[in-house]
Amino acid sequence: QKEVEQDPGPLSVPEGAIVSLNCTYSNSAFQYFMWYRQYSRKGPELLMYTYSSGNKEDGRFTAQVDKSSKYISLFIRDSQPSDSATYLCAMLPSSGGYNKLIFGAGTRLAVHP
Amino acid sequence: EADIYQTPRYLVIGTGKKITLECSQTMGHDKMYWYQQDPGMELHLIHYSYGVNSTEKGDLSSESTVSRIRTEHFPLTLESARPSHTSQYLCASSLREKGKLFFGSGTQLSVL
Numbered sequence: 649q650k651e652v653e654q655d656p657g658p659l660s661v662p663e664g665a666i667v668s669l670n671c672t673y674s675n676s677a678f679q680y681f682m683w684y685r686q687y688s689r690k691g692p693e694l695l696m697y698t699y700s701s702g703n704k705e706d707g708r709f710t711a712q713v714d715k716s717s718k719y720i721s722l723f724i725r726d727s728q729p730s731d732s733a734t735y736l737c738a739m740l741p742s743s744g745g746y747n748k749l750i751f752g753a754g755t756r757l758a759v760h761p
Numbered sequence: 762e763a764d765i766y767q768t769p770r771y772l773v774i775g776t777g778k779k780i781t782l783e784c785s786q787t788m789g790h791d792k793m794y795w796y797q798q799d800p801g802m803e804l805h806l807i808h809y810s811y812g813v814n815s816t817e818k819g820d821l822s823s824e825s826t827v828s829r830i831r832t833e834h835f836p837l838t839l840e841s842a843r844p845s846h847t848s849q850y851l852c853a854s855s856l857r858e859k860g861k862l863f864f865g866s867g868t869q870l871s872v873l
Contacts, residue, residue: 740859
């Protein structure tokens with residue numbers, strides 16, 4: 649069983665929709681939670697970064713962490729065609745090295761005008 | 762925008778050839794990483810370095826080798842390429858905050 653599960657999609661939504669992307673995980677030691685965005689033929693770029701539980705908002709993006717359910721979410725409000733990309737969740741335990749970062753397989757999102 | 766560069770972007774090469782994928786960063790980051798990414802799959806760490814003259818293998822077994830002679834440079838070498846090495850190779854770097862990685866644009870390697 650994978651430590652991090654992520655629905656691969658693709659998810660297709662109309663412009664302006666609210667998008668919800670999710671990951672579940674099995675390792676209760678994870679404390680750092682990230683969302684990366686990857687455009688086609690590019691490397692991932694960090695979008696949201698949270699430590700432990702709670703919500704974090706940055707413009708149209710909101711990241712939520714529910715450690716009791718081992719579930720993280722990324723919400724995109726007023727989605728734009730430029731949001732079309734693959735979104736990767738990633739997480740890391742508080743102890744251990746920087747090499748312990750685990751990625752989900754990514755969800756492909758397409759926002760059509 | 763992150764200053765981490767990978768060359769070449771695309772490489773098509775025959776079986777048995779020796780190849781080196783280049784990665785350089787100008788941010789002064791001490792930690793550098795090589796990930797392998799196949800379509801629809803997770804990124805897998807194949808090598809990492811916490812500083813000059815420090816290199817370790819990642820969780821995914823790889824026949825490649827790396828070196829870190831200078832802080833800014835982290836090349837990956839395959840002595841004898843095989844079709845099973847066909848993949849996208851992503852280089853990344855980070856500083857203090859765990860999980861905050863800056864990625865290059867990747868090298869798409871195809872071995873015929």
